[in-house]
Amino acid sequence: MDDAPRLIATDLDGTLLRSDGTLSHRTAAVLGAVEEAGIEVVFVTARPPRWLDELASAVGGHGTAICANGAFVYDVAARRVLTSSGFEHGLVRDIVADLRRAVPDVAFAAERGSGLWFESEFPHDPSHVVPGDAVEAAIDDLDDEAVGKLLAKSATLGDDEFLERATAVVGDRAHVAFSGAGGLAEINAAGVTKAVALERWSARLGIGAERVWAFGDMPNDVPMIRWAGVGWAVANAHAEVRAVADRVCPSNDDDGVAVTLERLLQQMV
Numbered sequence: 001m002d003d004a005p006r007l008i009a010t011d012l013d014g015t016l017l018r019s020d021g022t023l024s025h026r027t028a029a030v031l032g033a034v035e036e037a038g039i040e041v042v043f044v045t046a047r048p049p050r051w052l053d054e055l056a057s058a059v060g061g062h063g064t065a066i067c068a069n070g071a072f073v074y075d076v077a078a079r080r081v082l083t084s085s086g087f088e089h090g091l092v093r094d095i096v097a098d099l100r101r102a103v104p105d106v107a108f109a110a111e112r113g114s115g116l117w118f119e120s121e122f123p124h125d126p127s128h129v130v131p132g133d134a135v136e137a138a139i140d141d142l143d144d145e146a147v148g149k150l151l152a153k154s155a156t157l158g159d160d161e162f163l164e165r166a167t168a169v170v171g172d173r174a175h176v177a178f179s180g181a182g183g184l185a186e187i188n189a190a191g192v193t194k195a196v197a198l199e200r201w202s203a204r205l206g207i208g209a210e211r212v213w214a215f216g217d218m219p220n221d222v223p224m225i226r227w228a229g230v231g232w233a234v235a236n237a238h239a240e241v242r243a244v245a246d247r248v249c250p251s252n253d254d255d256g257v258a259v260t261l262e263r264l265l266q267q268m269v
Helices: 012-016 025-036 053-062 089-102 159-173 194-204 219-227 239-244 256-268
Strands: 007-010 040-044 064-067 072-075 080-084 106-112 115-118 147-154 174-177 185-189 212-216 230-234 247-249
Touching (some): 007 012, 025 040, 025 256, 040 194, 064 194, 089 106, 089 147, 089 159, 147 159, 159 185, 194 212, 194 219, 212 219, 212 256, 219 230, 219 239, 230 256
Parallel strands (some): 040 064, 212 230, 230 247
Antiparallel strands (some): 072 080, 106 115, 106 147, 147 185, 174 185
16 A cells, blocks of 8 residues: 555543543454554644643553644653643743733633643643642642643633734734633644644654544544544544545544554555
């Protein structure tokens, strides 16, 4: 199969993982088979590095994850950040101040290579325990470590209204993404997206976009889906993703990525 992909890039939540956050045995098995066939696998996720550790036993053998919407490249098995693309601290302070003026009840958190910094008012996903090394303090008191992703959420505004307002306030100073977490604005430095990080990683491996298949489900996956030679939307994907995808596979709960990769391996025999 002359046009077979050399790299598979896949989002995790809502795409590769089932709705309960688990990786099915079928999916784990086919990922291993894909790598045995000589095809690279990279996970491209909005999750911070620390949220990959809980999947290490299932995906650690597959090596690399692009985390926080492109801010970090993470060695899952070694639990080590390889590269980071963060904010200049003055810009973080400016964006925080502007968002506070526009949305007085906004609360912030910051993902850094060393872990989480969060304000006490910032809401947490109950499925993830706040790590013991997290720093609870005002975002204005951030230390000198680079911020990979700034998180912002309003206590009162509706999800769509807050995301629209945050995007307008941030403007072209940074990139605002939405990965499906209700009303959570995920803000990365300008030029930091899943697509940019994936392009750099692929280039490092000597692989062009035309030999990359990318799978996703939410608007933060759109740049990656557009960049890849073949962009796949799972059946449960957001309308924005389905609109730009080249192909659609079954849903995450039907192991859509695994189904597609099994067909690929059969065609390569």
